Amino acid sequence: MRLLLLGRNGQVGWELQRSLAPLGEVIALDRHSTLPDGGSGDLSDLEGLRAAVRGLRPDVIVNAAAFTAVDRAESEPEQTHAINAEAPGVLAEAAQAAGAWLVHYSTDYVFDGSGSTPWVEEDATGPLSVYGSTKLEGEQRIAAACERHLILRTSWVYAARGGNFAKTMLRLAAERERLTVIDDQYGAPTGAELIADVTALVLRQLCAQSPSTFAGAGIHHLAAAGETTWNGYARFVLDTARELRPDLPLKAEEVTPVPTSAFPMPARRPLNSRLDTRRLRGTFNLALPPWQQGVRRMLTEILNPEAV
Ligand code: NDP
Secondary structure (H helix, E strand, C coil), X not given: CEEEEECCCCHHHHHHHHHCHHHCEEEEXXXXXXXXXXXXXXXXXXXXXXXXXHHHCCCEEEECCCCCCHHXXXXXXXXXXXXXXXXXXXXXXXXXXXXXXXEEEEEHHHCCCCCCCCECCCCCCCCCCHHHHHHHHHHHHHHHHCCCEEEEEECCEECCCCCCHHHHHHHXXXXXXXXXXXXXXXXXXXXXXXXXXXXHHHHHHHHCCCCCCCCCCEEEECCCECCEEHHHHHHHHHHHHHHHCCCCCCCCCEEEEECHHHCCCCCCCCCECCECCHHHHHHHCCCCCEHHHHHHHHHHHHHCHHHC
């Protein structure tokens, strides 16, 4: 099996390079990748994307690339639309022509964040931001153009590699006596490792079907189990860091809860980002671990490298 991976250096893309490897030959591209026949890994080069799929003839396309700078998207709507809406549509057309599966990632930001129950896949969408509305349009373009598509909506993604919320909290806790963190947005921190592992497990099942069937296609919610707020997440990070590394000079004794309105940002965020994952777990017979498990593992890697 041949798999084309786009966005190989992102949080999820990096982990996909690892998790997809046992499935077959993985051709992993980033925005700077060029192929001999005019193919490109740049999502803003639509002709180059078409040429890449035509030239490589993959069985599976996994698109982990996206414009993810949620606040910058508000002032760069055209660029955001090109990458989050137009490019997925082009990939879907190319996948359909090649008879390939297209795996794509979307977001809790397609919802308006109302209520307090976890969102199911059929719930009405209502994005509050340019990022959310362009990601929603990307979903719609894919569904319209490609039968064999899998859209995994996830939330609050973190990875050990690069910057992340936990690292920011640890740095601030070393500098300040008191942290102030939002306590009215609810969701589940979800590790890029988990997303990549689930993607590979699901693909294994999808590709084992006969070519004329595609049970399991469509939108699925993928997030770690449980829920918290950013404030709860920050407290868990500091408590776990103190447990793993009692020697760390963490000054902050208090994580003060504040509403979202205390930190005005260009893009509005949904307050309720809870995702109901029953469809994914039932369709593919999978279990999703509690969010604390992955965050603790990530902290162990960051803080205690000799222990892993
Ligand atoms: P990252 O921001 O870590 O990675 C996105 C990748 O896309 C980067 O490697 C970036 O490249 C690449 N990219 C951006 N523009 C282009 C372009 N024009 N051509 C090619 N590549 C490009 O995102 P995540 O790994 O966290 O996100 C993966 C998916 O999950 C995305 O679809 C995202 O919308 C979704 N998601 C993410 C959430 C989160 O909290 N991060 C929450 C919910 C959903 P470069 O490094 O060069 O900029």
